[in-house]
Amino acid sequence: MGFLKSFFDDVFADERPAAVSVPPTSSFEQISERDLEAHLQVDRYGDFLLTGAVRPSFNLEVVPTAGYRHDVYRDEENRTDVPVLMAAASREYLMDIFMELIEQLGPTVDVVLETSHGHRAGHHTDLYREHIDMPILQSTLWDFEDLLLNDGCTGIAVLNPKVPQEIQLDEHKLLIAYGANLSSYEEILDEHQLPCREEIRFITEAEHVHSSNESYVREFEELKMRLGMDGE
Known part of the structure; x- marks a missing residue:
């Protein structure tokens, strides 16, 4: 699956030091390398398929599942x-749903790429590109589908400041929509049979681990260039 991102990340990641050591309360602390490797190879939980980007805690405090909820x-x-x-979708549907969601933002949008390659826990860099035509953006993103779905150090946000609304496919491969009047996005989630479950918990709300590899670092640089993001 590629080397582990050099930290264990949870909802308190910003308070963690950059060291690779596992916190005392970590579910990974006492397990063997064999058990860890076996856990990281599991990508199916019932009907839900994870991407290669992230894995839940060893004790499965949050079991990955499909669905969405309303937040503020x-x-x-x-x-x-x-x-x-906020929504979680099985791997085989994730990119299609994301593409349908961003189409609602209009013919011309802004794009933000988020990267935590080479960063300590809880830190990342945002790269911004204004005014890109939707068909060009979607064509480019399809070319980098593997990176966007399976790299635990890459996230993307598409927004229209005039609306204003924003759609994210974050590092954890959650789908997040921000803005007033999100009914059209909710309809898309319903059409893809994602259940509305206000009690749903997402993988970010417990200990989890990210994955990346050197090839994704190179692909991210290529995507930056394709989107005209030359610097940080």
Whole structure:
């Protein structure tokens, strides 16, 4: 599956040191290398297929499953609450759903690439590209489908500031929609038979581990160039 990202990441990642050592409460602490390798090879939980990007904790505190829920993001700067849809989709449907979601943003959009390659836990770099035509963007993203689905150090956001709305396919391969009036996005999730489950927990809400490899680092650089993102 490629080498492990050099940290164990959970919802408190920003507070973790950059060291590779496993925290005392980690479910990975006492297991053997053989058991760890076997755990990392598991990509199916019932009908749900994980991508190669991330694996849950060894004790399966959160079992990966398909579905979505409604959330709210608090924008402290503007003192407003922004509606959010968060969704997890099985690997074989994930890219198709993402493409349908971003089409709702209009014919011309902005793109943000997120990378944590070479960064310590909880840190990443955002690269921004303004004004790209949707057909060109989608064609490019299909060319890099493997990177976008299976690299645990790569995330992407597509947005239209005029709406304003934003769609993310993050490092954990969760689908996230931000903005007012998200009904059209919810309809797409329903059409793909993702159940609305307000109690659903996502892989980010417990200990988990990311995966990447050197080939994905090179592919990310190629994607940057294709999108006209020459620098950090």
